[in-house]
Amino acid sequence: MFETYDLKNFGARIRKIRKSLGYSQTQVSTETGVHRDTLRRIENGNNIVTFDTLNKLSMFFKKDLFHEIAHYNTNRNLLNYYEKIDDIISSYDYDKLINISNDFEVNFKDKSPSDFSLYEGGVIEQFRLIVKGIEKLIKKDQDNKKIMSIFKEALKLTLKDFNLYNFSKFKYNLFEIRILIMIAVALKRDNNYEKSNEILKFALKSLDFSEESLLNEKKLIIKCFSNISYNYHNMNNYMKSLEYAIKGIVYAINQDIIYALNHLYYRKGIAEYLLDKDESIYKDSLNKAIHILEIKGYYELAKKYKEITKDRYNIYLDR
Known part of the structure; x- marks a missing residue:
């Protein structure tokens, strides 16, 4: 992940800290070894602060500037x-x-x-x-x-x-x-x-499938599985739709993520229905989709899911 900073406001913050301590740019430069022109450019928001410079200024100002810059x-x-x-x-x-x-x-x-x-x-x-x-x-x-x-x-x-x-x-x-x-x-x-x-x-x-990947990256992985499954459904390839829905469900459960799990269970249930699986099997998947929506507080969306399922597939869900 690339990092970018609001250099103008961070520079203004450095200037404010320096002045509050009563130091001139020349004094800071002499004590820290940071060139005066570099300090001037940092305070004007025209210079990216290096690790070494930030460390020197932190030691001199007795402030954790690494924590400060995170806010910018x-x-x-x-x-x-x-x-x-x-x-x-x-x-x-x-x-x-x-x-x-x-x-x-x-x-x-x-x-x-x-x-x-x-x-x-x-x-x-x-x-x-x-x-x-x-x-x-x-x-x-x-x-x-x-x-x-x-x-x-x-x-x-x-x-x-x-x-x-x-x-x-x-x-x-x-x-x-x-x-x-x-x-x-x-x-x-x-x-x-x-x-x-x-x-x-x-x-x-x-995308990164490792355990160390960020939560938002894991969500994107789940989103991809869900959309691929739906695309295969629209292509009448229900075996592939089921395959990718299951892959997404397994991944989401292994990562303890509920995000978009309702979509995946719904796609799984519809694929199972269209592949003539036993009623108890596809209804279990579809009811899980509804239950997850209700857990997340999306009651209106859960109601819409049930209506669509009844109108489109003549499937009546219990929940």
Whole structure:
């Protein structure tokens, strides 16, 4: 994971600490060995602070500047927003999406392009485009080409040569893989299930399956399994749909993650039904999907699941 920082505000914080202790830049430079010009550039937000410099200043100011700089980690802030977005994609909660979008704009509204590196600015604009694309998905906008173009535009901010034909040539960070998955979702909505699965399987290979991987990365893995299973369902390949649903369930349970587990159990149950499995088998899977939604507090969504299952498959669920 790359790290980016709000250097302007962190620099202002360093200046405030220095002045509160009554030191001039020259005094700090003399005592620490940090060049005065380097210190000036740090305080003006024009210089990335090295580990060695941060350590020297921490010792001199008698303050843990490593802890201080963590509060100015732009990616940490962005990661928090992306984690919230992950849950919204799962629940399709439009009101929460708008609240997060508004909160994001409040946090970043006073930032001018000069406050960030070119890369950081691109990542921030990426988030805005992702919100725009997800909003269209939640509102069931039928213009899938437009939705896809929004997500492709977002990826091109950091991978300028990206397109649907060369996507496998790039290495992606977690932010970018999220967008790649959303492109696959848009392709699924456009009935291009094979291309969607091609992208999702590539995303799976790019993600870290180790125990040490981040929670949000594990969620992306589960999301990929769920979408691949659904794509195979739409391709009438119910054996493959069942296979990927089970893979996702096993992975989620092994990681003690409930996220999107309802989708996976639902896909498993429908595949079992369409493969003429015993009623007790497919109903068990479907009822687990409903139960998980209720545990998460999504009672209306659970009700909708049951109605769709009854109307589409003539299956009456107990819960």
